[in-house]
Amino acid sequence: MHAQHQLIGARGWNGMAHITAFGDLTGDGRSDLVAAEKSTGKLRLYPGTATGTLGSHKLIGTGGWKAMNALVGMGDTNGDGRPDLYAREASTGKLWLYPGTRTGGLGSRTLVGTRGWNSSMGHLFSVGDSNGTDAPDLIAVTDRSYVIDGWSDNPGWQLLYTGRGDGRIEAAWRVTDTWWGFTAFC
Ligand SMILES: [Ca+2]
Numbered sequence: 275m276h277a278q279h280q281l282i283g284a285r286g287w288n289g290m291a292h293i294t295a296f297g298d299l300t301g302d303g304r305s306d307l308v309a310a311e312k313s314t315g316k317l318r319l320y321p322g323t324a325t326g327t328l329g330s331h332k333l334i335g336t337g338g339w340k341a342m343n344a345l346v347g348m349g350d351t352n353g354d355g356r357p358d359l360y361a362r363e364a365s366t367g368k369l370w371l372y373p374g375t376r377t378g379g380l381g382s383r384t385l386v387g388t389r390g391w392n393s394s395m396g397h398l399f400s401v402g403d404s405n406g407t408d409a410p411d412l413i414a415v416t417d418r419s420y421v422i423d424g425w426s427d428n429p430g431w432q433l434l435y436t437g438r439g440d441g442r443i444e445a446a447w448r449v450t451d452t453w454w455g456f457t458a459f460c
């Protein structure tokens with residue numbers, strides 16, 4: 275047996291970066307997708323449909339998304355029932371929250387992480403609520419520059435940032451060192 279696959283985007287997807295599952299931003303109960311357009315820096319929402327394909331895309335970010343080098347569909351970080359997006363700014367290493375709105379767009383961004391999110395984080399992804407607080411949590415996997423007890427060259431460590439429920443996250447704690455070579459995210 276092998277898994278069947280279905281074409282959901284016929285063309286143009288090589289012009290998109292950071293194709294990311296977002297959760298249900300449109301509010302119809304189906305998961306949606308976001309992607310940044312490389313040429314323009316625009317962020318587009320691709321709504322999931324009843325047939326498992328994607329509906330017509332909608333502009334939810336008018337520009338500047340080329341400045342981001344990671345997007346993470348977090349789920350609802352601030353408890354308003356809409357999924358939210360974290361984005362990492364390449365030049366500054368800042369981590370931003372873009373809250374989903376009731377109209378299926380993104381609200382004003384707020385700062386989640388002030389700096390350092392570029393320097394030693396290889397991959398970022400949401401793990402949902404891992405500790406029973408109802409707020410989704412963020413995992414970062416370290417790259418070689420991550421320092422433990424004064425020693426660098428610690429790739430593959432998994433750092434857990436638990437969600438606070440207000441859109442922000444707590445300080446990290448190290449979970450495991452078993453993610454060596456895991457590069458399937460991003
Ligand atoms: Ca949807």
Ligand SMILES: [Ca+2]
Pocket residue numbers: 349350351352353354355356357358373374
């Ligand atoms: Ca939310």
